[in-house]
Amino acid sequence: MAESRGEMMRIWRKGAAAAAMLLMGNVHAADFVAEQVTIGKLPPANPARMYVSDVAISHIVDGRMHIVDGETLKYQGVVGTGFTGLATLSPDRSEIYVATTYLSRLNRGERTDTLDIYDSTTLNLKEEIIIPPKHAQALPYKGVIAVTGDGRFVVVQNATPASSLAVIDRKASKYVTEIPTPGCWSILMAQTSQRRFTTVCGDGTLLTITLDEQGMPADQQRSERLFDPDKNPVFTQTENEGDEYLFLGFYGDILSANLGGAKAVIGDSWSLLDEKDRKEGWRPGGYQPFAWHPASKRLYVAVHPAGVEGSHKNPAAEVWAFDTQSRKRVARVPGENTVALAVSREDKPRLFGIDPLTAGLLRYETVPTLKFVQRQDGFGEAPILIEMH
């Protein structure tokens, strides 16, 4: 008995196929070839592929990034993002970066922060780079991790709670340095420079940092005031076309800045709201409350009426589309409770959202006009951020 049990284990260790051969000797081998278990990989990506970050707060040590085909809203795979992991993709979309924390005893013990690097096709872990144990254990807002346009440096938001940035050299697979950024948050990459990024500061200015070729800070310059944080705070999420960045104010303003130079240049601003909207108290809200498709000059905003102090994360009653040239609203459709918006980078872009009531993903068509077309529920527990392929 003991011996045969032992042998059973040994057989099984050869895998299902071997076990199948053996078992079938005594069953019906005729006409049946035992199936093999294989490992899948992702199908070729389309522009509608979504990477959806989920903080899984009820099991906050075990967060996830769900990969979903936006054309069908079919689940394609998952990358574990650990304890308040912050995730993004390389500019060429071949790699997924996750800055996260691992504790030696799950919820306690020694803290190790890493930048985990996954192949975005096989979803295999390629590398792990140890970083200082300071990565921001924060909700995965857009901009808390970013990559230089040439793919060389990954920059991660830190919080202890003092704010700083960690610079990691992806090519050399090593951590480079920490840049203190007191009172500032988020990383907005310049597009015409491969060594420059900007962070949003609590006094309403923008701080632009330029790296040298080794990833060390070579220059830091603070802009004029972009916003009044007391009277007219902005969301940290931004959208951009090249170096032209758009910011969204709590009370419905679109602000802008050019982040290409060593010092950010504040651009003009305008309001999404007309008199009637204002009277009805419409305001933007959510965790990723707007999306911009520069080629078509369309801006999409998640909005709710009767906005009050504290409603800035409220789910959307409507999604509004604007033409950023004419600065006019061109469509308004049901919001489906979305708290996030992202638009695919393609000629006929699709707009995606997240309904937190159902952990649902939402798909809108934008051509010829904005229109809600599909919902699929049950993508994890607390998805709040969409990154498009």
Added chain:
Amino acid sequence: MAESRGEMMRIWRKGAAAAAMLLMGNVHAADFVAEQVTIGKLPPANPARMYVSDVAISHIVDGRMHIVDGETLKYQGVVGTGFTGLATLSPDRSEIYVATTYLSRLNRGERTDTLDIYDSTTLNLKEEIIIPPKHAQALPYKGVIAVTGDGRFVVVQNATPASSLAVIDRKASKYVTEIPTPGCWSILMAQTSQRRFTTVCGDGTLLTITLDEQGMPADQQRSERLFDPDKNPVFTQTENEGDEYLFLGFYGDILSANLGGAKAVIGDSWSLLDEKDRKEGWRPGGYQPFAWHPASKRLYVAVHPAGVEGSHKNPAAEVWAFDTQSRKRVARVPGENTVALAVSREDKPRLFGIDPLTAGLLRYETVPTLKFVQRQDGFGEAPILIEMH
């Protein structure tokens, strides 16, 4: 700006009370004493306190044992049980033992298995004893971890999947040895001996192991056949009065054995079912399908009608009470979908259950007659085992 931010952090590090004093200097100090945050501990236990194991399979690395006051079904605290942790209490209820796995990178990396020891009043971790990385990554059934009556040795079920037992010396805080138990499962402690336990084997026999004073196996003896595993399998859960152990068969039999000696002695068996019950297909089902209160000779069983092959974990349609002396059913009440039953050790015992549809805990009174009295939903995600204080 930078300096003051830095100082802000330093102030906060002194804690809320210090911050309060400082802030209040500029607010209204009058008549208000800033509150302090303290750390609680559990109130004195009553016999109705429950320790409820929850495998949290959707985040299987982060399981839990919920502590609940059975008198009120009020949540009292939680102990993290890690990745498929197996938990139990010391005989004197002063300590909680959790045998579990920690992976160095949450879902991958180096595996470390530990026996974690918590104070059952403060819920603080007292000690961690490293054990071989073999603890059974299994659902927390009753009997997969057990403690000798004198509290000295903790015995943990291993599976690689080959079955063995790990013996840990609690007093010396060290792992002692591994005892191979091929084809057997579960640990049933003898009560009249402090160094003896029995495991249930797949050939229907019981294997009794006697330890020496160092915790090494000194003797192993196999009983006659208790059950026919092909024709009449038993659940691994057992209930006992002293060394008299009761087993429950899939098809409604109560089997018995005395586990006090070096070799288990098989006792007699009887059926819970009468002819009509059998015709209606009543069967026991669940993860902890029965409970026994020896003092009152009452046995409680979770049962469902129209039982078929594979229904042995089905939630209960009814709970039946039996008098184990007369072997007659004395009550039948609604099952509330319970998959677990446990009875408090007190004169007027209370019976508790788990409804997996709602992660609900159920409370029944048993005196004067069995009666469902309370339900409270939402205790974790997948609670399946109750241990009473």
Added chain:
Amino acid sequence: MRWFDDFIERKTREVAQLTSRRSAMLKVGRLLVGAGMLLPILPFDRQPQAAPGGHGGEAATAGHGGHGGGGLGDPNDDTTCEYWRYCALDGFLCTCCGGSISECPGGTEVSKVTWIGTCQNPNDGKAYLISYNDCCGITACGRCMCNYNIGERPAYRMGVHNDVNWCMGNKANSYHCTVAVALGIAEAREPTA
């Protein structure tokens, strides 16, 4: 190697005896569906959700089951618990996690050890030996939790037990989801009880 052949013979007999009929499976299955045992989120409804865009077929995910579906799951839809091969499966369906009936999702590895069920294929009436391999090493999938127990037995019969993590034999031993591959055709007999 005679003892070895004996073992295989006994094992084969054992699983054959555990063979169950589709009808029994359905009866049990529905009840367990309602029960939602081991579900991360309860209660839920495992009806397949018809995706509005015509790209349906993905089952309701654990905890977020839609209520728009109708009737029993299709025994030929491998994204529903009612798929015929799942008669002894307890876990997340890899078909809902980016994999397929025989393919572990990207980033995982296949469990080295498995448990075995015997399920009847309603299309040919034959009983098949099914190997349930867990896919291992990444965070739990959490989607399409199923819990069928036909032929399942307690851990003293480990090879037909489904309440353990079958990634336990792997170095990367966390549990993600479960595939169900057919190993061979078994004789269909009436279950023992």
Added chain:
Amino acid sequence: MRWFDDFIERKTREVAQLTSRRSAMLKVGRLLVGAGMLLPILPFDRQPQAAPGGHGGEAATAGHGGHGGGGLGDPNDDTTCEYWRYCALDGFLCTCCGGSISECPGGTEVSKVTWIGTCQNPNDGKAYLISYNDCCGITACGRCMCNYNIGERPAYRMGVHNDVNWCMGNKANSYHCTVAVALGIAEAREPTA
């Protein structure tokens, strides 16, 4: 230490400006309750559940909210999201996790750093500075998730930001639940907008 006093003064002004009225809080609160943002399990209803045995008062737990409750939560019941001190709280209520309004549950440690809100007490009409301390070092509680954001601002105003883990400054830095202690009385002003 002049710069230091300046800081405190500025900070105090800042939080005072963020003071909000109860009426606003209720409006927002109900909407967010419906939204269930950051909920582990969705959707749910945060009405307090009346425990049949007369031992009620524990709020519906996240993911398993009952539908038997009625009306708004009581602003004086600290096991409901609508409790007045929770106007900028985003997390699990320690009052549902074995702790109290000022007591972390057993086995945890208190966060060394906190975020601050200013909430109006409906009983005396005064605005109080509330320190939200996270309780740290053990598995997340998962019960009574609340998400109010009155006076909350993005992370460039870290002291009034609630979307970070405030256990980050502790050695035992996983997040369990949140308490809400009153630090002092602030001047009640109209919120900025």
